Amino acid sequence: MHLEYQVYEADFVNAGSASSSIKKTLKQLNINPAIIKRVVVALYEAEVNAIAHAYGGTITADIDANKINIKVVDKGPGIPDIDWAMQEGNSTASPEVRDMGFGAGMGLPNIQKNVDKLNVQSTVGVGTSVEMEVNFK
Amino acid sequence: MTIKEIATLLDAKVVCGKERLDEEHENAFASDLMSDVLTLGDHNPIILTGLCNLQTIRTCEMGNLDIIILVRKKKATEEMIEMAEEEGMVLMECNYSMFKACGILYQAGIQAIY
Ligand SMILES: Nc1ncnc2c1ncn2[C@@H]1O[C@H](COP(=O)(O)OP(=O)(O)O)[C@@H](O)[C@H]1O
Ligand SMILES: [Mg+2]
Numbered sequence: 226m227h228l229e230y231q232v233y234e235a236d237f238v239n240a241g242s243a244s245s246s247i248k249k250t251l252k253q254l255n256i257n258p259a260i261i262k263r264v265v266v267a268l269y270e271a272e273v274n275a276i277a278h279a280y281g282g283t284i285t286a287d288i289d290a291n292k293i294n295i296k297v298v299d300k301g302p303g304i305p306d307i308d309w310a311m312q313e314g315n316s317t318a319s320p321e322v323r324d325m326g327f328g329a330g331m332g333l334p335n336i337q338k339n340v341d342k343l344n345v346q347s348t349v350g351v352g353t354s355v356e357m358e359v360n361f362k
Numbered sequence: 363m364t365i366k367e368i369a370t371l372l373d374a375k376v377v378c379g380k381e382r383l384d385e386e387h388e389n390a391f392a393s394d395l396m397s398d399v400l401t402l403g404d405h406n407p408i409i410l411t412g413l414c415n416l417q418t419i420r421t422c423e424m425g426n427l428d429i430i431i432l433v434r435k436k437k438a439t440e441e442m443i444e445m446a447e448e449e450g451m452v453l454m455e456c457n458y459s460m461f462k463a464c465g466i467l468y469q470a471g472i473q474a475i476y
Pocket of ligand 2: 270273274327328331332333
């Protein structure tokens with residue numbers, strides 16, 4: 226199954242709607258709720274990042290019998306130092322993002338904790354791609 | 363403790379999920395930071411928060427957290443109530459500070475996650 230969603234810069238009202246939709250799909254597929262939670266917690270943090278730190282982008286999810294693979298690809302500005310960004314507590318979040326309850330620099334580390342495979346790639350001025358995979362068993 | 367007893371102890375107004383008042387719950391977690399709420403792993407405690415916007419509900423949806431207590435006199439918006447209803451959540455509004463609300467529940471035997 227292939228799913229695709231668009232997310233838009235600073236569209237805080239809709240932040241999470243892609244994650245919510247994927248959650249419902251996984252529920253319908255009878256995936257273990259604990260695994261669904263890991264998937265959607267990671268995806269939601271990545272979705273919020275694309276909206277809060279980037280100029281929006283595309284979320285694609287591919288689901289087969291054994292796993293879900295999700296790519297959150299945004300349109301920039303990119304992350305200058307991925308190692309720095311992956312460390313808990315590091316954040317460049319705006320006050321607006323903090324008002325939403327994010328911006329403590331816990332997103333990327335928590336994504337790491339919840340997924341089986343994570344690949345973050347970024348080019349400054351071009352964009353960031355966060356690829357996550359979670360096994361169903 | 364039942365949700366009804368919790369609401370009574372906190373003098374809270376249940377704005378959504380009244381049909382679930384007899385459910386029993388033992389654990390709670392309090393934070394205004396949604397990234398924090400998303401670190402609870404398999405636990406699904408009652409959430410106390412002073413963050414009152416759509417992301418409060420979204421975050422709890424992602425975390426399978428379906429009992430939300432808004433503290434510090436925060437009032438849920440129409441959109442929040444609508445989304446919470448769709449998700450079958452219990453949402454209540456409490457006029458107490460975070461400290462007071464947590465203290466009351468802790469004293470009454472509600473347990474921390476860690
Ligand atoms: N998609 C992205 N585009 C640009 N920068 C990002 C992106 N995702 C994360 N970052 C950078 O990495 C930092 C840490 O991200 P994260 O761990 O999610 O914490 P937070 O979102 O709370 O700041 C962000 O503050 C930002 O500087
Ligand atoms: Mg983040």
